[in-house]
Amino acid sequence: MKTTRRSLIELMHFHCTAPKQKTLVPGLTLFRSDAPTEPVRSLYDPRLCVVLQGRKELILDRQRIEIGLSDYLVVVLDLPVTARIVEASPGQPHYAITLDLDPAIIAELVADKKELRSVAKTKGAAIAGLTLDILEPLERLVRLLDRPTDIETLAPLVRRELFYKLVQGSLGDMVVESGIGGSRLSRIARTTAWIKANFDQPVDIATLADIAGMSQTSYYRAFKAATTMSPLQFRTRLRLHEARRRLQLGVDKIGSIAFAVGYENQSQFNREYRKLFGRPPGVDLSR
Secondary structure (H helix, E strand, C coil): CHHHHHHHHHHHHHHCCCCEEECCCCCEEEEEECCCCCCEEEEECCEEEEEEECEEEEEECCEEEEECCCEEEEECCCEEEEEEEEECCCCCCEEEEEEECCHHHHHHHCCCCCCCCCCCCCCCEEEEECCHHHHHHHHHHHHHHHCHHHHHHHHHHHHHHHHHHHHHCCCHHHHHHHHCCCCHHHHHHHHHHHHHHCCCCCCCHHHHHHHHCCCHHHHHHHHHHHHCCCHHHHHHHHHHHHHHHHHHHCCCCHHHHHHHCCCCCHHHHHHHHHHHHCCCHHHHCCC
């Protein structure tokens, strides 16, 4: 596995020239940092993440996840997270790779799965021990960047192989459950996607439970188990993340942005913004 990792680091050194480098391979993104970073709040889409050099830390509400060289991370829901690089230097940059999960391919791969070992308590994100089964196809996927003309033909095959390895791996139950239409996790994913698309609209637990096809009590418990927060806390995070993005663009006033993301009261917006980001919204205006 050391040889494969070393090969990947060499590829990263050549192809990753920016802190975040999107590639020609669908869903494949490369990351580089020459120093530790301050915590950054963002929204993670379903993805695989592998750290090749350095260390990274994620915080989901009160859950802390540290990703080192021996780990891989899988996220199967849209999740608001706080992330920071904790180990990096100019001589040994932090290198990481993410690959967006493809729900359609995963659904095909798990179509014949009938049993799940841990349905009720499956989380939306978890880490497991990295193996060559994951690292080797990932290396072949990144190596396609050396041969762009091969990407259209070979990338879908390697991506499918990699998703298959995820299904068969230590986090297979979580990945499988995300791909089965009637599972709890896929129902929660249905509502996180709905909240993501409608975060500026009023909503209640009854409506979300109806979308998920669950009782209100079961839905609330399952949502909190998967995301570590309540549905309304989840919506608040999305609202505030979007507000911060708009503030940093500097295209509108604070009150207008607060209203646009769903707040009727600017004072409440200011309080919740400061609570999440540790500073008032005016500090981030055109920052």
